[in-house]
Amino acid sequence: MTKINRRALLKSTAGASGLALAGSMLGTPLIAQTRSLKVGSYGGYFEDSFKSFVYPAFTEATGIEIESVTQPNSSDWLVTMQQATAAGTVPADVSLYARDALIKASRIGGLLAPLETKNMKASENLDGYFVFEDTTGVIGVGAMSWFTSMVINPEYVETPPASWAEFWDTGQYESSLGISKLHNSNFLDIVAATFFEGEATFASNDGIVALVEKARELKANTALWWSAESQMEQAMKNGDVIGGMYYHDVAQLMAADGFSILSHFPKEGNPQGYGSWCLSTLSEKKAEAEEFINFSSDPATQALMSRMIGTAPLVDKSKTDLTDEEFAAVSGTPAIQPAYEAYLDNETFIKETWDTMLGTS
Structure with missing residues (x-):
């Protein structure tokens, strides 16, 4: 995923229209609250784009403030989270894990908290392959993909x-x-x-x-x-x-x-490779995390990420408003x-x- 920060196609789409779309389709702001969530994502252009487009749209829709946390590749981040969990600290409530790191985390155990799919109805838009479940429950929900x-x-x-x-x-x-x-x-x-x-x-x-x-x-x-x-x-x-x-x-x-x-x-x-949103076992922000993952799974957000970050959506193209040209720029079939x-x-x-x-x- 280090290559994602090279995506100059971010420059080709007006950020304001994507943000307005996400806000209008995904709900209206709630009454002011002091709710927050620490979200880890790959650094550089990738993280900057989340901070510019995705996180503000989520805050506008829910009132939950996002604190962005820079994480390295999934394998190194897994080691960091192992050490942090052993020390009783939480560098990020929600992090991105590639599938191989997610499998490793599941095998290690005690690192990722199960999520309630009933609180993430939008995740039903994703193919079951992108909703990762182990003996503890659902511990990873697909965020975006690449080819x-x-x-x-x-x-x-x-x-x-x-x-x-x-x-x-x-x-x-x-x-x-x-x-x-x-x-x-x-x-x-x-x-x-x-x-x-x-x-x-x-x-x-x-x-x-x-x-x-x-x-x-x-x-x-x-x-x-x-x-x-x-x-x-x-x-x-x-x-x-x-x-x-x-x-x-x-x-x-x-x-x-x-x-x-x-x-x-x-x-x-x-x-096709993909990253999943996962919740730390030590996080006290499960409700906020499920709201964020639900927001991320919405076709409007998936389309927003495709346009503004250059990632491939994990929902069928027909559920989004992506044009054929926009979809072809980031994705394709079969996988x-x-x-x-x-x-x-x-x-x-x-x-x-x-x-x-x-x-x-």
């Missing part, structure tokens, strides 16, 4: 591939693709969705080996195994690669700046759901098998 997508240079590839499988065609793509070199970058999820049984393929070591061996077949077509976003960006701009995998939002910004790049959703879809639990449970084997493949011919 890693297929990209091509339309100057060299006239017809966007109908399937990821076309990238394995050496006749067209020999030494011309850019693929992430990280074992957990979701490329194996793409392979699983394209050639195997999806997430179920990760259930055994044999399945993981089969995924990696299929990825090995793409080595002849891969000119760049990138580990940093900037590497793929420059390779696309220079014409060193004509396709591969990249971040949907950044590709859209590059295209808006005049570079020849197209972010495309093939028939298998693109991997590939990464094998989060497999990456956590079998991380060492997956990483070693993947790294060995990269290091051998």
